[in-house]
Amino acid sequence: MTKAELIDNVHSSIDGKSKKDTAAVVQATFDALAGAIKEGRFSYPGFGTFNVKERKARKGRNPRTGKPIQIPASKTVGFKPAPKFKDAL
Secondary structure, eight states: OOHHHHHHHHHHHSSSOOHHHHHHHHHHHHHHHHHHHHHTEEEETTTEEEEEEEEOOEEEEOTTTOOEEEEOOEEEEEEEEOHHHHHHO
């Protein structure tokens, strides 16, 4: 699903708002979600939990040349689905 498809889907389920207002609400929702995840975690009952995961520095290999390289530590976002959501899949 693309951003435009999400906006269309949300817009069709609410009354009295313009598509532009719906797009602003969707954007504000994702901005708030991103801010909560940056703080450490975001949990939505029945859907799942997003949290920040830290990866340690590690050794890797350049696939093109085969030479060993050092991969720096980094952060990523992890998602754990709620049991109801996971069972529905």
